[in-house]
Amino acid sequence: MAKLPIIVLSFIVAAVVFAPFLAQYDPIAINLDDIKSAPTLKHPFGTDCKGRDVFARVLYGGRISLGVSFAAALVSLGIGFTAGLISGYYGGWVDTLLMALVDLTLAFPSLLLAIGISVIMPPTKFTVMAAIALVGWASFARLIRGQVLKVKEMAYVEAARSLGAGNLRILLVHILPQCLSLGLVMLGIKFSGYILTEASLSFLGLGPQPPTPSWGNMIGENRAYILSEPWMMLFPGLAIAVTALCFNLFGDYLQEKHTTYHDSQRH
Amino acid sequence: MPYHGFTGNYRITGFRVNGDLFTYIIKKLVLLVLLLIGITFITFSIVKLLPGDPASGLIGQHADPEDIKRINRALGVDKPFAVQFLGYVKLLAHGDFGRSYYTNRDVLGEIMRKLPNTMYLAAAAMAIAVIGGLALGFAAGLRQGSSVDKLCSALSLTGLSMPVFWSGLVLIIIFSLKLRLLPPSGTGGLRFIILPAVALSLPVLASIARITRSSAIETLAMPFVRVLRAKGLRQRQIKYIHLLKSILIPLITVIGLDFASFLNGAVLTETVFGWDGIGRFTVDGILKRDYPVILGCIITGTFIFVVVNAAVDLAYQWVDPRVRIVRK
Numbered sequence: 001m002a003k004l005p006i007i008v009l010s011f012i013v014a015a016v017v018f019a020p021f022l023a024q025y026d027p028i029a030i031n032l033d034d035i036k037s038a039p040t041l042k043h044p045f046g047t048d049c050k051g052r053d054v055f056a057r058v059l060y061g062g063r064i065s066l067g068v069s070f071a072a073a074l075v076s077l078g079i080g081f082t083a084g085l086i087s088g089y090y091g092g093w094v095d096t097l098l099m100a101l102v103d104l105t106l107a108f109p110s111l112l113l114a115i116g117i118s119v120i121m122p123p124t125k126f127t128v129m130a131a132i133a134l135v136g137w138a139s140f141a142r143l144i145r146g147q148v149l150k151v152k153e154m155a156y157v158e159a160a161r162s163l164g165a166g167n168l169r170i171l172l173v174h175i176l177p178q179c180l181s182l183g184l185v186m187l188g189i190k191f192s193g194y195i196l197t198e199a200s201l202s203f204l205g206l207g208p209q210p211p212t213p214s215w216g217n218m219i220g221e222n223r224a225y226i227l228s229e230p231w232m233m234l235f236p237g238l239a240i241a242v243t244a245l246c247f248n249l250f251g252d253y254l255q256e257k258h259t260t261y262h263d264s265q266r267h
Numbered sequence: 268m269p270y271h272g273f274t275g276n277y278r279i280t281g282f283r284v285n286g287d288l289f290t291y292i293i294k295k296l297v298l299l300v301l302l303l304i305g306i307t308f309i310t311f312s313i314v315k316l317l318p319g320d321p322a323s324g325l326i327g328q329h330a331d332p333e334d335i336k337r338i339n340r341a342l343g344v345d346k347p348f349a350v351q352f353l354g355y356v357k358l359l360a361h362g363d364f365g366r367s368y369y370t371n372r373d374v375l376g377e378i379m380r381k382l383p384n385t386m387y388l389a390a391a392a393m394a395i396a397v398i399g400g401l402a403l404g405f406a407a408g409l410r411q412g413s414s415v416d417k418l419c420s421a422l423s424l425t426g427l428s429m430p431v432f433w434s435g436l437v438l439i440i441i442f443s444l445k446l447r448l449l450p451p452s453g454t455g456g457l458r459f460i461i462l463p464a465v466a467l468s469l470p471v472l473a474s475i476a477r478i479t480r481s482s483a484i485e486t487l488a489m490p491f492v493r494v495l496r497a498k499g500l501r502q503r504q505i506k507y508i509h510l511l512k513s514i515l516i517p518l519i520t521v522i523g524l525d526f527a528s529f530l531n532g533a534v535l536t537e538t539v540f541g542w543d544g545i546g547r548f549t550v551d552g553i554l555k556r557d558y559p560v561i562l563g564c565i566i567t568g569t570f571i572f573v574v575v576n577a578a579v580d581l582a583y584q585w586v587d588p589r590v591r592i593v594r595k
Contacts, residue, residue, distance in 0.1 A: 104305065111531035112568060115553060116313050192428060199430045200535055204550060219433055223539075230440050237433035244428035252424075 005246035005253075012243055016062035023056035028211045036229050046231040048222055052211075054232060058239050061213035065202070065240070068125050068214075069194040072132035073187055076194075079133065080140020081183060085171055087141065088148025098141065105138035114197055115206060125214070128207045132197050136190065143186055144179050151178045181258065188254040192247035199240045215240045295577045299570075306569045307359070307562070311352055314558050342368060344558075355562070364563035369555060374563040378545065382567070384454055385537070385544035389529045391464035393522065396471040401514075403472070404479025409506060411484050419476065426473030431532045435466035435539040452541035463540040467532045471525040478517045486513045516583065523579030530568050 015022060025031075025043075031051035039046040045054035087098040105113070114131035121127040151157065152175060160174050201207050202216025210221055215236040222232035326334060339345045343354070358365055364374035400423075407419035442462060443451035453459050486492065487510070495505050533546035541547070545564055552560030 104302070111534060112549070112565060115534070115550075116310065116565070196428075196430050200432065200531075203430070203432050203535070204538070205554070216430075219430075219436070223436065226436055226439060227444060230444075233433070233436055234440075237430065237437070240433065241425070241429045244430075245424060248424050248428050 005249040008242065009246045009250070012062065012239075012246070013066065016059060016066055019056070019059035019063060023053065023059050025053035025056045027052060027056040027060040027213055036225070038229070039231055045235040046229070048218075048232045049225060049229075050211075054218075054235055057213040057218060058215070058235050061215045061218055061236060062239060062243075064125055064208055064212065064214040065195065065198055065216065066243070068129045068198050068207075069132070069191065072129045072136060072194050072198070073191055075129065075133035076136030076140055076190075077183060077187060079137035081144055081176075081179070083137065083141040084144025084179070085148055085176065088145040089152055089167070089171055089175065095145075099145070102138040102141050105135060106142075110135045111197065111200060114201060115204065123206050123209055125208045128198055128201045131201060131206075132194050135197075136194065139190065140183060140186060144183060147179045147182050148175055151175050185251075185254045185258045188247070189251040192244040192251065195240060195244050195247065299573050299577075302573055303566060303570060307356070307566055308352070310562055310565045311355060312348075314561055315348060315351070359566075364566075365559035367552075367560050368557050374559045377548065377560075378563055378567055381544050381548050384542065385533055385546060388460060388463055388467065388536070388542060388544060389526075389533065391460050392468040392471070392529065392532075395464055396468040396475055396525075397518070397522070399468070399472045400475025401479055401518075403476035405483060405506075405510070407476070408480040408483030408487075416480075420480070423473040423476040423480075426469045426476075429469065430535075431466055431470065432535040432539050434469055435463065435536055438462050438466055439539075452539075454541070454543040459542075463536050463542050466539070467529065467536045470532070471521070471529070474525060475518065475521055478521050479514055482514045482517050483510055486510055519579055519582050523576055526572065526575045530572060 029052065031047070033051065034043075034047055035049055035051040037043055037047040037051075043053050043055060045058060047053055048057070083098050083102075087095045113135050117127075117131040117134055121130070152170075157170060157174055160170055165174070198207070198214075199216035199219075202214045203220040205217070205220055207217055208214050210217065218236040219233045222229075225232050326338065336345075343351065346354075355365070362375070364378070366372060367374055367377065370377075403419045403423060407416040407423075410416050439451045439462065442449045449462050450459055451462075492505060492509070495509060496502075530546075533544060534550055535546070536542065537544045537546035538550055545567065548560065549564040549568075551557070552564060
């Protein structure tokens with residue numbers, strides 16, 4: 001069940017990483033002799049209004065779309081883990097404050113928040129990354145906090161403390177490993193959402209600016225040609241949908257495996 | 268494994284209170300006001316931190332610096348932050364969102380004019396999502412493991428994976444350009460609403476289908492279903508009445524949570540379909556740096572979101588008496 005999405009994903013990631021070897025055309029160079037060409041053998045995905053090869057642009061755009069989503073996931077994970085560990089372990093007013101912040105973040109339509117963040121800064125890929133991460137950390141923080149509350153009462157933590165381990169050591173060596181798998185499962189479930197948010201922000205023109213391609217801004221940029229040359233926006237959209245679908249399947253698989261693992265431990 | 272009921276997210280808004288229903292509503296209202304003040308402050312700060320000032324946006328960056336200064340002074344954006352914020356709060360207290368920098372129209376009036384359009388779109392999308400999601404989820408969950416199940420699950424995952432703006436464009440290609448059945452954009456009656464509503468509903472339809480499926484499977488495995496069967500109840504009756512009942516709670520949760528995704532989705536769908544609603548108004552405002560519009564839209568959006576969440580909390584209690592939001 002999980003094999004197919006992993007194979008397809010590795011294929012996509014490889015294609016994106018090795019884009020310079022696979023694409024025969026420059027993704028940015030304008031070629032006015034060959035504009036709006038329908039898909040042919042020479043240009044498998046056609047060309048856009050400036051004669052640029054859509055196939056090359058999808059490959060290079062994937063570098064940005066996947067890269068930004070991946071970076072955003074790492075940052076969310078980092079902030080979320082830090083906040084969750086501190087909040088769950090120390091409790092008190094820090095916990096109250098952090099969880100109020102989490103509630104506030106989650107109580108707000110995420111795309112609007114991301115749009116709000118991405119308009120403060122100039123539209124680049126870093127802005128999109130920051131916008132996704134500043135919304136995404138909250139669900140990790142809440143999840144990890146719950147896990148820390150459970151783990152910190154366990155006997156082995158008590159034992160570590162009586163052996164003289166400091167707070168930092170207990171947090172990093174004894175509690176953190178117990179939270180990792182939960183966090184990674186959550187990441188698997190959330191990742192397709194990051195890809196879609198990245199695409200949405202780029203589509204609205206809040207991400208990397210033309211001529212730099214990303215899957216979202218290719219669709220936004222070529223919207224005007226939807227009537228006559230639909231391939232310009234069909235292929236980048238397909239790339240988003242297939243990638244998100246694979247991550248969704250993979251996330252489902254992780255979640256299922258994780259729950260059965262914990263059920264079997266309970267009995 | 269003992270049955271705990273639906274252990275998903277009862278706690279949407281994150282606020283539980285003790286006391287009776289009246290106290291609950293009062294406390295919700297107080298929280299709503301606090302949240303709105305917080306959101307107003309945050310949005311206001313964000314908007315004021317935006318690069319570029321409204322005047323350069325209005326008359327172009329290469330205009331005479333004196334003119335830019337004069338216009339900024341007229342709009343009041345050259346005053347200190349605290350003065351501007353207090354001024355805005357004062358305006359809000361009078362039930363006024365100010366005027367758009369571009370059209371000079373009353374922002375509240377514009378929002379009131381566009382809000383029904385967005386609500387109309389959201390309601391249509393929710394209807395499609397609930398009906399389609401329940402049908403798909405039941406079809407899959409009642410025949411777990413069958414090819415129908417696999418097909419339905421694949422469909423719902425695909426729905427979750429497509430970006431709303433892209434599925435919208437694909438719908439336009441198919442139904443407006445190839446089949447010439449429906450108009451590609453514009454605001455209006457039934458013919459205009461079908462495509463945007465379908466596009467907006469897809470991800471929510473998919474998540475309702477998934478929840479319905481797992482809920483149906485979980486419920487069918489429970490002892491009470493065997494009792495009902497032993498009692499001689501017809502299979503159909505079990506399926507449609509008792510299963511539907513047990514699905515209500517998770518369904519309400521999903522509807523409540525996905526209302527946020529409708530607010531998100533409306534921003535994209537309205538942009539793609541040229542639907543004259545709040546979503547497109549917000550995006551236009553942001554792209555033009557029209558501060559009063561951005562602030563008004565975000566405050567309205569948050570308000571709707573919080574009110575819907577409170578309504579969902581109350582609905583739990585009505586649907587499932589075991590749930591007590593108000594603890595005595």
